Amino acid sequence: MNVSRAAVRACGLVRTHGEGQSRVRAVDEVDLEVPEGQMLAVMGPSGCGKSTLLHLLGGLERPTDGQVWVAGRRIDTLSERALARMRRRSVGFVFQAFHLMEELSASENVELPALLAGRSRRQARRRAGLLLERVGLADRARHLPSQLSGGQRQRVAVARALVNDPLVVLADEPTGNLDTAATLDVLRIFEELRTAGQTFVIVTHDERVAATADRLVSMRDGMFVDDTRLAGSTTTGLGGLGGLIGLEG
């Protein structure tokens, strides 16, 4: 296993919730390696531990046992402060509920991680402008989240996740709150990013999303039960999405 080339790696990962008889192993002895540039989809029924796994990989939760590496650095032993710095540099998050700051415009939401990373206001604004253009929302930069549709909000969230050029984007049900058209918009953006070499870990219920990935891991009761390489996606980036569009049609 080549650690240096893995964007994310987990070994013997365990996360339990609760005490005594109500103790639940949300993530149970999971081993995982996501090479740079790979788009990994994690599927499974509700409550199988997908989101917990994503939180562990991004340092939002600490494992009960096991180790996690991001960009070759072990993170499960880091302090909260060091974890925050790691997230600034290496991780971008996309959530099902978008989690945009309601009092900030689209542009201001995208600028925020850049400002937290110490970039100047001008640099942050320029970068936010570029990314909003890339996700097709240049004309909505000054809009508040409440003035955007669900799909547009999620595209803002994607732009925000990318503003610091993270090594990996961790997406938790990114299309869970979107209609079909908005889902396709988001998937198109993911596909472009994957083609450009962006590493993704996407937790999803949605087979259409999973179909765009290079690799699909299935989870049940906190454990991996299947790990499949999706050849179509790796050979031609748009193949998966094309199939998806075909399915929709």
Place this chain on the structure above:
Amino acid sequence: MGSIVLVARLVLADVRRHQAQAAMLLLAVTVATATMALGLSLRSVSEALYEQTRTATAGPDLVALSGETGPAVTSALTELAGSPGVAAHHGPYRIVYADLTTRDATSSRVVVHGFAEKPAAVNRPLVTSGQWIRPGGTVLERGFATALHVGVGDRVTIAGRPYPVVGIAVTAATSIYPGASQIGPYGGPSDYSGLAWMTRSDARALASSHDLPVTLAVDLELRDPAATQAFRDAHHDSTVRINFRSWQFTAQQDLAMLKGSRPILVVGSWLLSFLAITGVAALAAGRAVQQTRRAGLLKAVGAGPGLIATVLLTEYLALALAGDALGLLVARLTAPAIASPTASRIGDAAGPTGATVVTATVLAVAVAVLSTLRPTLRAMRTATVTALTATPHQPRHRPHLTALSALLPTPLLLGLRLTARRPGRALLQACSTATTVIAIVALLTMHAQQERGYGLNGSPVLPNLRGEHDRRLMLAVAILLIALAVVNTITFTWTTAVEARANMAIARTLGATPGQVSAGLSIAQLLPGLPGAVLGVPLGSGLLSLFAARNAVEAPSSWLLAAVLATLLATAALTALPARLAARRPVARALSAETA
């Protein structure tokens, strides 16, 4: 009846769920109403204590004094005592002006009244310890003895002659200590003096041995005690100069000692009420969404606007009225000590007057209503379905502040944006800080005053009781104000942290450290606190100038600057703990709660 039971049950259940908030409202209203009731009661309590002392000591209706001595004066005073309007009298008697020194070398002016060993019909000082005068011994007035720390059995030196203190007594014939000298030697200006009694022969011997100044006085009981002014007008003697001191005048003089106390307590109660309103308003705003959902639930099950308003307001009103009752009780218990700082009067204070009770109750109700009316009205006006799914009021977009904050380091960026989310709360925090600084400025200014002590030639060996009393009261009010401001600051920080929980969790997923989030929450309180603290200095000085004496001096600028800095540092320290606790909340849990 059913509605009343329902409201009572709902209110009790809500109080049980929010015990800390209930305790805070109760405490704030108790403190505010107690202070206001005390301030408003001082006059009546002081008058009541004088009246009880007057009754217990057969206090004269009029005291006639002459700065001169001699047969003509004695004759004039005797003639006055025999006037038709006089029911009884005591005297004429000598008043000797001397210096008194205790064993620990504390010296003071003293006026010695030469009295009979057998009490007269008028002006019978009440012995509170020891016994009445006997040859060779002296009795000291209680307020004077307390200030000198002298008791029965001690020895004092008066005009160089040693006397054992055989008793301690009170009288209503003179003003409270240090106002025993009603006129000065030879009818001139009087100085701070205590009062002592001796037998007539001892007083005569004392005066003649050192050729001490002497005046003469006679105590009169009038047939119509209220007609003191008419008696004076009818007995104006152009040949002998006689000064009259009526019982009304003496009672009024007692209040002079409390001149500074009333504004301290009344203005203090306004400030305390203001802090109570700001604190409770912040808590009520924090519960606004919950209250709106509750109103929606009540509407959904058929409650009308009246019942909903009753349910939402009754909790606050009931707690405020309980606080009001407690405050009035506290005022009732502490009033005698505060209205009688010299121990020169006896008796118990009556309860607060009807007007005081009404004013304190209006204040308590105002605190409850002003702090909760807005969320209550909003809850009542919201449509049922909307109310059932109420979400926190979304902050406004403030592009200029957001752009400005982008130029700042992360903690300031977060702090400024948090401040901008809830400008109303920022204003409350600024007002709360300004109120604290006003109290500190008042305290410092009072300590900067130069006062004439009650010892010989203004020596501070006997402290100025009025100044001491005012400073003690100001300290008590300032401590209460600061305590409420501390509670408010912690409440504001915690409420801000709870409301911004989701945003702070998002910021942490984007790379903000817990320290930066914690610092941001503290800064969100400090930013409005800064102008509040700075404004508090001129506001405090301005407020004081309304009540200060003409020759009052201002506190040194260095003290005021230190007060501002100390207030800001204290705010930072107070916000640190709740901010730190809030910032340590796991990010994933905060985000899940937001999504749920």
